């Protein structure tokens with residue numbers, strides 16, 4: 001293969017190309033193709049080379065059709081009897097054919113790929129790879145990919161499969177890549193390495209492998225570079241954060257003790273520990289950068305209240321820059337007002353002035369003036385806090401609830417609102433645990449407190465997967481039973497019939513997809529349970545309407561609340577003890593766990609029903625949620641099932657998109673960590689490796705909470 005043949009040539013012709021040049025600079029890519037590529041994020045020459053194959057096909061050893069067994073198979077044969085039809089289900093076309101070789105014939109089926117009808121010449125041989133399986137009582141090869149045998153046999157290694165983009169199929173990418181084959185020689189190294197040219201060699205191996213080993217070693221090196229960048233960014237952030245200053249908040253034991261004694265319950269040990277860690281951080285004149293992780297219902301709000309109380313100090317008496325202020329940012333208006341209603345009175349007893357600032361707040365200008373003059377100590381709100389005209393007299397602590405709901409820019413905006421030269425302390429709270437490996441790498445300088453204990457008296461939520469067809473027999477009786485139960489003693493409002501029910505649907509309106517909508521389900525349940533109050537809630541309602549419904553639900557006036565996932569975050573209605581999630585198979589693991597966390601907040605036994613449609617066997621994801629109530633365990637499972645890129649993506653709105661590396665590879669992380677330190681010992685490196693410095697800018701923004 002050319003790679004090894006031209007290796008020496010690579011080295012002597014090291015004319016570093018401009019990786020940041022437009023893709024159009026590459027051979028075979030004209031303005032039209034470039035336009036398509038750009039739409040999918042492939043803008044530069046670098047993007048093009050780093051558009052790595054999604055997978056590989058290995059056509060080298062096709063099986064005889066007579067010998068194949070269910071599972072992934074490669075066969076080689078001619079195709080005949082192609083036909084296409086519409087399925088009864090909307091929007092689905094089915095294309096079928098028969099592939100035969102000397103030993104036998106099998107049926108192949110594609111969905112929504114009617115171009116297959118025109119793809120094949122009847123007298124030519126093709127390779128097909130796909131899954132051979134039993135479907136509706138017949139064996140078939142499902143959605144195989146296909147390649148002309150005469151073309152495949154020209155290359156002898158694994159054949160890369162690229163993700164198709166806007167009319168550019170995998171094969172088109174292969175052709176384009178091939179046209180740029182010679183350009184690989186000009187790709188400069190990103191990092192200092194033991195052997196020069198490691199990067200271009202690895203990229204080449206991944207795009208033009210001779211063997212599966214090529215793919216593996218190539219990818220491994222590219223993953224290493226990616227991790228290096230990430231760790232390097234985190235390391236530089238740490239350097240920069242060490243330069244920041246914050247207001248030091250002296251710990252006042254007596255005041256805190258009095259406050260804790262005033263609470264209607266005892267703090268859990270985990271809450272005490274977390275608060276203690278926070279107090280210690282805030283005594284320093286360096287900004288705290290702490291994440292409070294706690295499973296749903298673990299009482300994070302209480303820790304937030306304690307921290308806020310500690311910061312405002314002897315509040316109520318001070319004005320202007322004399323005071324110390326706290327901003328508490330929540331992702332939804334419902335949640336912000338709930339925090340306001342619980343924290344406001346709790347701290348009000350001690351003279352702390354708390355205000356709510358959301359889009360619906362009346363007399364905003366007046367409130368903002370009070371905030372600017374230091375007449376309010378704690379400001380609880382939504383995005384409304386972030387507007388430019390909200391100024392603080394002396395913002396000393398920022399608390400962000402459900403931090404993953406906010407983008408980096410939003411968090412940064414808030415951090416900039418502190419007095420000049422100082423940075424506020426930051427406490428970010430989340431119920432979505434960040435796996436340890438991610439903590440260490442991505443958030444190198446992040447301190448973490450964990451609430452690993454639920455308040456006493458909580459009962460675990462019993463979770464069960466039910467199929468739609470079992471609704472009448474099992475679900476409706478359970479709903480009846482919940483409504484007949486005495487209201488939960490903790491908090492129920494005067495109006496509750498009995499205990500209450502959440503029913504989660506995927507869609508708001510009918511029609512877009514096959515799933516039952518909030519509105520339709522609410523109608524159906526109203527008819528079914530005529531003596532009960534059924535209402536619905538969804539994100540398209542006006543904020544005031546949403547709040548009103550939520551309030552009535554919290555007061556017990558509504559028995560069954562049919563809702564989209566807007567209730568997912570943080571809402572606290574202890575009298576609700578049954579959560580039904582329809583189309584459960586369409587949700588992610590973390591989201592299911594979050595939703596389930598809306599129940600089991602009181603003293604009564606609570607249930608979560610994962611309702612699935614169709615007769616599919618429940619996925620591993622659903623079974624894990626059914627088995628375990630432990631958010632940390634589920635996060636680890638999620639990491640395994642999905643990979644950290646996606647989990648991190650969910651945490652950070654997709655800001656970090658690792659293409660190759662998996663953060664669970666601790667060996668690779670350790671190696672990169674060592675090399676980063678080594679790299680930093682030579683200041684010249686920062687000048688020499690310009691591309692690296694440019695690349696990590698993006699990581700640098702997201703590897704810190706502030």
Ligand code: ADP
Nearest residue numbers: 265266267268296297298299300301302455572
């Ligand atoms: P989350 O961690 O999910 O944000 P919350 O802060 O909403 O949890 O707390 C859940 C419920 O537990 C609230 O009703 C809160 O008042 C209650 N709670 C918090 N701490 C304790 C405690 N130490 N003992 C008993 N109940 C508590």
Ligand code: MG
Nearest residue numbers: 300301401570
């Ligand atoms: Mg919460």
